[in-house]
Amino acid sequence: MAKKITPTETERCIESLIAVFQKYAGQEITNSRNTLSKTEFLRFMNTELASFTQNQDPGVLDRMMKKLDLNCDGQLDFQEFLNLIGGLAQACHASFMASAQTVKKM
Ligand SMILES: [Ca+2]
Structure with a gap:
């Protein structure tokens, strides 16, 4: 019998990113299931990253x-989506580091 392998936290994160991309990319039937259209992108941002989008002016998105x-095809493919996630992760990491520095100084 095959042993059930428990995925690591990193593997689960990768799986989640793929799942969330597919969930939003597959919303419009008229659009490719493998890319995010502008509408799907806005829906993703306003649902999954609402804390980020709510204080932004509409032009930002x-x-x-x-x-x-x-x-420039008007769509975000998975690689382009990963650049967004990577950029956001980097910004979060930088702000964690900055607040850790502040705590250390106190
Ligand atoms: Ca594109």
Whole structure:
């Protein structure tokens, strides 16, 4: 009998990223299931990252989409989506480091 392998935390994170991408990319039937259209991107941002989007002016998401869409096809593929996640993770990491520094100094 095959032993059930418990995924590591890292493996679960990767799996979650794929699942969340597929969930939003597959919402519009008229659009490819493998990419996020502008509408799907906005839905993703406003649902999954609401704490980030609620204090932004509406132009910010437009500009983000344009910047992330490296091949300018009006869609975000998985690689382009990962650049967004990577950028956000980096920003979070930087702010954790900054607050850790502040705590150390106190
Ligand atoms: Ca693209």
